[in-house]
Amino acid sequence: MVHSKVQAVTERIIERSEETRSQYLAQVDRAHFEGRAASHLSCGNLAHAIAASSDEDKKLIASGRGPNLAIVNAYNDMLSAHQPYGGYPPLLKEAAARNGATAQVAGGVPAMCDGVTQGRAGMELSLFSRDVIAMSTAIALSHDVFEGGMFLGICDKIVPGLVIGALAFGHLPAVFVPAGPMPTGISNSEKARVRQLYAEGKVGRKELLESESASYHSPGTCTFYGTANSNQMLVEIMGLQLPGSSFINPGTDLRNAMTSEAVKQLVQITEPSRHTPIAKVLSEKTFVNGIVGLLATGGSTNHTLHLVAMARAAGIQITWQDMAELSDVVPLLCHVYPNGTADINHFAAAGGMQFLIRELLGAGLLHNDVHTVLGDSGMEAYCEDPFLDEDKTGVVWRPTVEETGDADILRPVSDPFSDHGGLQLLDGNIGRSVIKVSAIKPEFRKVKAPAIVFDSQDQLLERFKAGELEKDFVAVVRFQGPQANGMPELHKLTPTLGVLQDRGFKVALITDGRMSGASGKVPAAIHVSPEAVEGGPIAKIREGDLIELDADAGVLRAHVDDVELEQRQPAECDLSGSARGMGRELFTNMRAIASGAESGASILY
Structure with missing residues (x-):
């Protein structure tokens, strides 16, 4: 039942x-039609479709059997992941x-x-x-x-x-x-450790590349x-x-x-x-x-x-x-x-x-x-x-097996890792958002701290390297939605914010961009809708605003007077750097008509 x-x-x-x-x-x-496709095609249509086929295939397709x-x-x-497909057609x-x-x-x-x-x-x-x-x-x-x-x-x-x-x-x-x-390479914990050491400047590119190559090492999906x-x-x-x-x-x-x-x-x-x-x-x-x-x-x-x-x-x-x-x-x-x-x-x-x-x-x-x-x-x-x-x-x-082979990886419904699924909806005066909670320890799921506002992930990384982020804060990374720049994933932020969290600071991320399947141990309210380029409330947040993210209660809120927030003018951002180069000029019309994240961020529906 x-x-x-x-x-x-x-x-x-x-x-x-x-x-x-x-x-x-x-x-x-x-x-839908009854019978084989060949019966509905003209002789010219069919001849074109099978011209390069073997004689046996030509006969079978033409016969409709x-x-x-x-x-x-x-x-x-x-x-x-797709390299093996080269040999699949034969x-x-x-x-x-x-x-x-x-x-x-x-x-x-x-x-x-x-x-x-x-x-x-x-x-x-x-x-x-x-x-x-x-x-x-x-x-x-x-x-x-x-x-x-x-x-x-x-x-x-x-x-x-x-x-x-x-x-x-x-x-x-x-x-x-x-x-x-692909078969298993180095452990994921070791990969994450080296990434974090690199973010802290404790190892160089040589060590990082060796680690990454030992993880992503052969044909097959990561x-x-x-x-x-x-x-x-x-x-x-x-x-x-x-x-x-x-x-x-x-x-x-x-x-x-x-x-x-x-x-x-x-x-x-x-x-x-x-x-x-x-x-x-x-x-x-x-x-x-x-x-x-x-x-x-x-x-x-x-x-x-x-x-x-x-x-x-x-x-x-x-x-x-x-x-x-x-x-x-x-x-x-x-x-x-x-x-x-x-x-x-x-x-x-x-x-x-x-x-x-x-x-x-x-x-x-x-x-x-x-x-x-x-x-x-x-x-x-x-x-x-x-x-x-x-x-x-x-x-x-x-x-299949009656019992799990490893209860640290896979559990029965009677003994789950959590009674709640891996995703949560957040709502509040900043907009609607989703957060992946399955990787976040319970003690990190609630953050209330001042906002630091960025218009790109590179701005955050620059301030981290300058030593300006050694404190509790909520990073607001905006103008990353579908209409702004195609909604890129912001993976570069994960190791950096993880370093700050490990140093004992209360940190979180709010963005109208994506983090995807690599969303990790730092609470990240992503896909914020409406996005900043549409004038969404995320564009009205100012440096120092007290921000509350509560993944358990589903709250995403700026502690700003409602009237004041309503009267604020949305920030603007020069997006010309994302307009051209690397093929981006071919997608100008797509950015213009893309639906919001909650509607699938699509140009088709």
Whole structure:
């Protein structure tokens, strides 16, 4: 039986979304057609589509006997998580042939690495790359010659963009095909220690680079629980990829077998008797399951943006309030860095997604009456672990472990790390914001201190190096929202503020920018809405204003007389430095029309 609060939030989402969801499903119905795509194309259209195919594939596509599957690939070999995808198209095509189907690379989508662009001008393109990926996905599928899609993407904006693009073709079945995390390198605690020493000037770039390279060291997803691995958790708990497929290392026999199995499953759900389009998989209940998974694992705060935008692409309206109310009843079951010291490989070894889903399902915190890429069998199949079969080429699933393999990493609902989920909504006269509380010790969750105001993260770093921040304060870093400069992540602040906190000062961060999955031990009220460039209250805060951030009570307040705050003129900021260079001039129109953070920071909806 579903928990009463989960049910109540779900019903509210269904009611709120009734009109937009109906419009979306009507659009899907209009796009759906019986039979193979080849039967609807002119001879000229079809000839162009198969001109470069093998003779066997040409015959099969033209005959309409088997489905033709699109491969939408986010491969590049600069991004470690996506480097394995370079070898995927031949594997997918071979698997399709074995299952009586054909597959074509329909298109590529851009895939930028936030780890490379942190603190650089290119980071100001990062968030908007999500919507570019969605549009690129739509272009790839617009040839209208496919009966299903395979989506190859893992990292931060890439999976949300692929989902949004795939939902524009909601009549097509879709399977997401992961590549897996890199093996474990140095410990996350050691990585964090060296970063902090560098921030204090106690080690140099040589030592820092050696540490970073020992952590990010091979093909595969970075092993901390940031946005990339939160993406993988989401697409699995939302039924868009095979059970147990998220966290299998690249290049292993099981990884290759799961990749082939994904094709086999996609072929099956393209058949009329089992037709399961992505529009049917991504329902209101499925998105609630995704939010629950995010909360139970302490996942990336980026998904307070992405989930809203993804849901809207399916005609579903979810809000931060929905997330906050679910957070009140969803326990925190995982401690994975930056919420703990373990990495994602340790999480998988302790029981991983299968243990997590079984616990949440058993407690009534997940909807079981949902469609997945397996069809209409619900979430119970996602409580089983994949193994190689006797021939070591196929996959069999078996029930997962009864008990966690490590209670310091993964716990049952009966013994959670916290009764509250990993995210909290903050509200007050500064605006609305979200905060990731799962990594913050209880004694640091309440800060009341004078504001120090910055218009960039570099200004804060300069004052730190000058020794001007050795005191209690709340850093207000503004003009970092979607319309200002594309809402970059402000990771450069994490080690610096961590140093000050360790020195015994009460510190916190308030910003209309992002911190993402790397939000750490310092309380950070992020995604403040409305943003400063829109004249939001964050633009009215002055140096010395007493600021209160209470993550437990959900309070974000400037202790300034209401009348005085209302009468203050919003500060202005010269944003010309973010207008051009490194491609930013191409995104001028996107910045101008981007919605607020609470609406998904999107140019599409």
